[in-house]
Amino acid sequence: GAGVSQSPSNKVTEKGKDVELRCDPISGHTALYWYRQSLGQGLEFLIYFQGNSAPDKSGLPSDRFSAERTGGSVSTLTIQRTQQEDSAVYLCASSKQGGGNEQFFGPGTRLTVL
Amino acid sequence: EDQVTQSPEALRLQEGESSSLNCSYTVSGLRGLFWYRQDPGKGPEFLFTLYSAGEEKEKERLKATLTKKESFLHITAPKPEDSATYLCAAEDTGRRALTFGSGTRLQVQP
Numbered sequence: 001g002a003g004v005s006q007s008p009s010n011k012v013t014e015k016g017k018d019v020e021l022r023c024d025p026i027s028g029h030t031a032l033y034w035y036r037q038s039l040g041q042g043l044e045f046l047i048y049f050q051g052n053s054a055p056d057k058s059g060l061p062s063d064r065f066s067a068e069r070t071g072g073s074v075s076t077l078t079i080q081r082t083q084q085e086d087s088a089v090y091l092c093a094s095s096k097q098g099g100g101n102e103q104f105f106g107p108g109t110r111l112t113v114l
Numbered sequence: 115e116d117q118v119t120q121s122p123e124a125l126r127l128q129e130g131e132s133s134s135l136n137c138s139y140t141v142s143g144l145r146g147l148f149w150y151r152q153d154p155g156k157g158p159e160f161l162f163t164l165y166s167a168g169e170e171k172e173k174e175r176l177k178a179t180l181t182k183k184e185s186f187l188h189i190t191a192p193k194p195e196d197s198a199t200y201l202c203a204a205e206d207t208g209r210r211a212l213t214f215g216s217g218t219r220l221q222v223q224p
Contacts, residue, residue, distance in 0.1 A: 004157070031210065033210075033211060033212075035212075035214075040216075041216060042118075042201070042214040042215055042216040042217060043158070043201070043203075043212070043214040044214075045211035045212065045213070048210050048211050050210065056209065056210065056211065058209075058211075059211065091157055091158070093157075099145060099205075099210055100145045100146045100163070100165065100205065101163075102148065102160045102163050103148075103160070103212065104160060105150075105157035105158045105159070105160075106157050107155075107156055107157045108156075108157050
């Protein structure tokens with residue numbers, strides 16, 4: 001079956017512009033996660049969605065970052081007024097449910113802010 | 115605060131030379147310990163989940179073990195195709211997100 005897909009695969013933008021990153025989780029997975037991987041560093045949690053519950057936004061680094069999940073499926077991560085330090089690979093993952101289940105990752109979106 | 119530390123940062127092995135990767139974790143309560151493999155330019159690929167101390171899981175040349183403070187990924191007779199970055203992550207009972215270590219870059223030379 002299809003895995004987690006993300007688009008675009010690469011995004012180059014200018015400092016101050018807004019960007020939207022998209023994630024399509026595995027069909028039937030109710031939990032969806034966003035992580036950020038900066039060069040040479042580990043994955044950093046950003047936000048978690050589980051079904052219709054309020055999302056866990058505890059990892060968002062600033063109020064320029066936001067995410068939504070429509071219809072319990074597709075998710076969009078939005079970064080407003082991008083800064084150079086936002087340059088990273090943004091990874092999306094989904095799992096059958098939150099809690100103890102393996103997360104399956106997409107290929108990521110490489111964001112470069114000039 | 116949850117913390118996961120992996121060592122070594124990088125490891126170079128000859129084909130057939132067995133070794134182990136270490137993952138030390140500090141969480142208030144462990145829900146699961148996960149191992150992933152990541153190839154350059156790709157997302158992490160799931161390998162194992164361990165839930166309790168003493169548990170072991172195997173897949174081909176890889177075996178993962180878990181104690182109350184550490185996990186080990188043992189690689190037996192590695193091949194060049196095992197070259198990748200191996201990531202360890204812990205899930206705390208108090209939150210759903212994974213805390214990742216910074217990874218071990220493994221290179222297996224023929």
